[in-house]
Amino acid sequence: MLNTKIVILTIWISLFNISESFNFRYDYDNFSIGEQCVTKYNEPGTCTELVKCKIADQLYRSKQSSEITLCKVVGRIPFVCCPSYPKDLIASPLVIKSSTKFQNALCKNVQIFEKLDNHIISGDKAEVSEFPFQVALGYFSQEIKSFNFDCGGSLIADDIVLTAAHCVNIKGAQPVMVRLGRTSLDLNDEYDESDHQDIKIEAIRIHPKYCVKYKHNDIAIIKLRKPFKPSDSIETICLSTSDANAPKDFTVTGFGITSLEYTKRSDWLLKGTITEYPHDKCKYEYGKKGIKVIDSQLCALSDKGVDSCHGDSGGPVSYQKNNKHYLFGITSFGSGCGSSVFPSIYTKVNRYLDWIEEEMSTFE
Template structure:
């Protein structure tokens, strides 16, 4: 059976339909709208005709383009994320076609169902999100749970994809040691993690409204990194004005699969410490420390990452190094979140290269407090829902926390790396806060 035929049948199964009746007319599931520049707000997005350089972004939101989409075909549908799109066969819509290759969770299945906009013969059509162009002037707007890439302006000097993928595993038991049979492999453009590969990663749970679809269950919107038996490092925007953050889940692999071999442990959060100089408008000092109500039980599935305290690591720029990041975020921009932990390896680019990439975004501050990582051609990145998660660097078999997922432009698009908070610049504050 051809891949195209398989995808069509799978989508029909997901949609719970067998195609339109003979002679039936395809009907759009959403009203057509004129193409507009999009701006993201918390969690989902809304449309806006323009974004001024002086507008105020919300805590960690995706930076989106300002200006028009004059190179885009007219929009004829609206995606489940409330963005303009084009109704087309799923085989020609790369992000949704790639989503079909995964083991779908209930959220992803619902997203695909709500993406349906008609049929072409017996072939389902979906509302495919339009791609964005690079901003012509300092526009911005963000969504408080993710990191990413964006579009054009190919920046010279980005590393090529020629980095190693396997690292030795032999490290002290105290921190930064994996408990999987092999090293980390290559979130957008990534692949599913295995048990024991990320013993330090934490899923942060938020209380939900009693009448929401998550009623009685935590909603996992951000990630974090266990750095001691009672402390988790995450992004400032994951904690700032988020009174409903209450839970840290350790040793998780698949949020919806109780038979994945993982043995997750839930621990309530006792105190939250956002960096005193965190700026929700300029995305600076985007780091927080959470203190757990009780000590985490260290097992093969739970172990802290090492803080980069060694002088030779603390002074390192990490440019051209190839760290890893992971999370349960979206597998494409404004797509549904993944229930499975996904991981990816990314090369670090210099501060100067990153500054050039973000030069048109007036509120994006790139300096020695940040670390940027991504491929020039795009295709691999963290995304919405990965915020606060770890960027870890392997050295001599030990994994060191060098970055915290902060912000970016869309997800995994060419020309823009993702931006992470550089942990080495905050070690003094981290040590003092952990003493409290």
């Protein structure tokens, strides 16, 4: 009798431990395997083994179990309410060609930083020269007889900048110069004594399959009229070659607006940390808005409200590895700014290495 009680207690503890790892909506005995269910976000689904539900398995492995709806436990095997997404919103496998030799050539002479920290800070100011690859695109304004800096970019070679395709045609206006080397766009700012370089743009190449409506393939290459002069505050960034080598947390930087209450852009470079968001779930949520998200787009957000916003477009989404900065994404678009529940969209650079290499070769 005692042994029976011990067995029952052991099973109960096992089920309790499994269920406690999920923020579940229903008791695990409420649904049968294969039965229709509803997720915590009121999405239709099917009671499926955790490891066979791609999105739930990704959430579990990334320690986001609170996003999973548990519907049953058989033995020690959890079954979850797996969302039944429309077929056209399910992520399909993508064969990627990685131009590793090309990336290595670009990254060969990039400066190695002796001390790099992970800046997991919500919308903090960047340190002077902390992101020496960040550039600002200048658009000449007849009204003020000067430049507006309405987009960002990343320096990947001594005369090449990567940005978003939509940044090179803002309401019919194209950038005419690029400002390098400044953490503050205010040249009179006494806290940033870095020597800046303003270099005119020689040519712009937009990805041939750029889709204005959905911002698919939102990437463009800018060729500068001359290489930058070596400087402590100006440096190129390496290119990420695959998703597998990248972390789940990224740093997003830009000179965009700092709040929704006013539209003034920040003169000082701001930084924040964003986290990759499950791609299938992102596709489903944007799909409900009539927007199709494709595999070359990164979905990311922050539970602290860190987000890219107007003016940050084209800027880098980066991470650090082996004391070097790597460019993983380009700020593209989002549904509003500062959301802690709805992801923003970024262009994955590693999907376009062959195109970047091909376009750069035409400049030589």
